[in-house]
Amino acid sequence: MLAANRGTILGFSRRLRSKVRRDGIGGLALAVWWQSWRRVNGSKRQERLLDGEFDRAHGVDTAGVISLYSLNLPNQENLDHGLKYQGINPNIFRKMMGALPAIDFSKFVFIDYGSGKGRALLLAAEYPFSRIIGVEFAPELHMIAKRNIQAYRNSRQVCRAIQSICADATTYELPADPAVIYIYNPFDAVLMTRVLENVAVSLAAHPRQLYLLVSGESLQTVVAGAGFRRLVQVSPGQFGTAIFANSP
Numbered sequence: 413m414l415a416a417n418r419g420t421i422l423g424f425s426r427r428l429r430s431k432v433r434r435d436g437i438g439g440l441a442l443a444v445w446w447q448s449w450r451r452v453n454g455s456k457r458q459e460r461l462l463d464g465e466f467d468r469a470h471g472v473d474t475a476g477v478i479s480l481y482s483l484n485l486p487n488q489e490n491l492d493h494g495l496k497y498q499g500i501n502p503n504i505f506r507k508m509m510g511a512l513p514a515i516d517f518s519k520f521v522f523i524d525y526g527s528g529k530g531r532a533l534l535l536a537a538e539y540p541f542s543r544i545i546g547v548e549f550a551p552e553l554h555m556i557a558k559r560n561i562q563a564y565r566n567s568r569q570v571c572r573a574i575q576s577i578c579a580d581a582t583t584y585e586l587p588a589d590p591a592v593i594y595i596y597n598p599f600d601a602v603l604m605t606r607v608l609e610n611v612a613v614s615l616a617a618h619p620r621q622l623y624l625l626v627s628g629e630s631l632q633t634v635v636a637g638a639g640f641r642r643l644v645q646v647s648p649g650q651f652g653t654a655i656f657a658n659s660p
């Protein structure tokens with residue numbers, strides 16, 4: 413193992429020396445820049461392809477990255493705390509859902525805080541939730557989500573009670589049902605703290621099982637700090653995902 417590593421390192425440094433001899437330090441710098449540009453833009457291109465593929469397959473419009481500053485928000489109070497719109501990668505969504513403990517979906521409501529054009533709502537409809545609710549504060553995105561819910565065609569759809577609500581996540585009152593709450597990078601830790609304060613009030617009034625699917629390391633720190641137990645780290649890192657629960 414050690415010998416294999418040494419072989420790899422020796423091979424790499426030999427290639428590096430011969431590159432510098434051939435093309436100079438400038439050539440090496442150019443090659444490094446080109447490789448990293450290809451890595452970043454190659455994966456962005458992949459994301460764009462996947463975006464288009466989902467929309468074409470299901471007759472909807474969920475693609476694209478949209479800055480909140482390009483939207484008409486009637487209430488701008490939380491604008492600076494919000495993050496841009498970008499639909500979840502369907503593969504990542506299904507991986508997250510697959511990591512949930514075995515639950516009777518029909519007893520749970522699925523809630524998406526910051527549901528945008530509704531891609532996660534449509535994906536959640538592949539599971540037999542009692543109903544699915546998206547909370548989105550940008551009216552333009554909410555209207556697109558409503559159209560998408562109507563237009564969606566997918567033979568894997570098993571839940572048809574899907575609703576997009578135009579509201580700020582910090583003022584939305586949770587239904588009293590057990591819930592799978594999905595939070596995919598909608599806003600910063602400040603708003604997350606306020607949302608969790610409301611969740612705590614709701615839990616005190618109606619004790620029940622909640623699962624939180626949370627993307628983003630900083631939001632996960634807030635959720636853990638609010639007393640939710642981390643069940644699974646689905647993927648690590650700054651943009652990774654984890655599942656939390658409120659009781660053992």
Ligand SMILES: C[S@@+](CC[C@H](N)C(=O)[O-])C[C@H]1O[C@@H](n2cnc3c(N)ncnc32)[C@H](O)[C@@H]1O
Nearest residue numbers: 494497498499500526528531532549580581598
């Ligand atoms: C990264 S997108 C997530 C889209 C969707 N959840 C999905 O997974 O496909 C984040 C969304 O959160 C919304 N958002 C940001 N701040 C919000 C707030 N305070 N209340 C409700 N929605 C908010 C944005 O408008 C955006 O549509």
